[in-house]
Amino acid sequence: MLVNVPKTRRTYCKKCKKHQPHKVTQYKKGKDSLYAQGKRRYDRKQSGYGGQTKPIFRKKAKTTKKIVLRLECVEPNCRSKRMLAIKRCKHFELGGDKKRKVIIAAYTYTYIYTHTHIFFQSLQFCNTTVLDFAFDTGLSLQILSKPVHLIVQTL
Missing domain, CATH: 3.10.450.80 (Nuclear Transport Factor 2; Chain: A,)
Known part of the structure; x- marks a missing residue:
């Protein structure tokens, strides 16, 4: 310890x-x-x-x-x-860094390849969508959906 x-x-x-x-x-x-x-x-x-x-x-x-x-x-x-x-x-x-509580949220990336090349990223946090981004990428993206765990916020 x-x-x-x-x-x-x-x-x-x-x-x-x-x-x-x-x-x-x-x-x-x-x-x-x-x-x-x-x-x-x-x-x-x-x-x-x-x-x-x-x-x-x-x-x-x-x-x-x-x-x-x-x-x-x-x-x-x-x-x-x-x-x-x-x-x-x-x-x-x-004098080391103090331990901090870390909230881990599940990101779900969904790449949707459409005619207009729009990339949607939605953040699932406590079963509610907090943040929605939609922006032009100009790249041809494959249809892919996978959950990834990332650190979102430290208290």
């Missing part, structure tokens, strides 16, 4: 002590420090002869990661940041 999150969110700011608009970004892990105690110890142990000294993790269980949002207050004097974790999802989108 696709999770779509807006780029701005009006939520509580601890520093301002009120609801403020916040800029939403996705949290990314920073670069690991070379000077952290664990990394220093690991590098010291790995150096020299003896090959790999610690086990390398290979049994990954999860297929997704928990999404963490980084909320930043847009107030110029505040700019406080906080993290907000949301559920696991395979597809995450930030």
